[in-house]
Amino acid sequence: AQSVSQHNHHVILSEAASLELGCNYSYGGTVNLFWYVQYPGQHLQLLLKYFSGDPLVKGIKGFEAEFIKSKFSFNLRKPSVQWSDTAEYFCAVMSNQAGTALIFGKGTTLSVSS
C-alpha cells in the first residue's frame, strides 16, 4: 500500500527565510506526486504536481519541488517565504494505475512571522 511521510509537523520561519518541507513516499511503482496547500479558512488547492519529465517542478507563488526517485522524495522549497505563505501544506501521491486514489501525508503547518 502507498504511504506518504512528511517530516515536519510544524515549521516556524521569519519572513525572507528559505523553506524546505520534506516528503517521502512508499510505493514501488510509478507515481504522480503533488503538493496541496490549505490557507487559513480556505479550501485545499493544488500548489504543484509532478507526473514525468524534468524532476524539478515549479508551482504557484514561487514554490518548487524536486522529485528524487532514488530517495522516494518530493521536497517542497521556496527561497524566500512571505507572511502570506502561512498555511498547512500536504504532500500527496497517487499510483499512475487507473482506479486509484490520492493518498495524503499528515501535513506540515507553516507559520511565517513578519
Add this chain to the structure above:
Amino acid sequence: DGGITQSPKYLFRKEGQNVTLSCEQNLNHDAMYWYRQDPGQGLRLIYYSQIVNDFQKGDIAEGYSVSREKKESFPLTVTSAQKNPTAFYLCASSRAPGNTGELFFGEGSRLTVL
C-alpha cells in the same frame, strides 16, 4: 461558477444518529472522493468513486456508507457504527478516466457529535 458544494457547513448530531453529508459538483468530473481531516492526521480517504454506480473503500471506510446514483452527487452517510465521527469532512472530484490525480475540493463539512 463551476465547483464543488458541500452541505451543511456545520452539523451537530446526537450520538447514535446517522448523518448524511451532501456533495455536489458541476465540473462534469467522473471521479469523486470523501476524505476526513483531523488535526495532525492529514487527510484520510474514506470512499471514492470513479464512475456512477461504482465506489471503492478507502483506508477508513468502517462506519461510513456512500452512494453514486448520479455523476454530480456523492453523499456520505456517517452511521452510528462510526466510533469517532466528530471531524472535518472534505469532498473532492477529479477527471477520469485518465485521472491526473488533480483534485478539486469543496469547503468541507464540520460534524460534531454530542
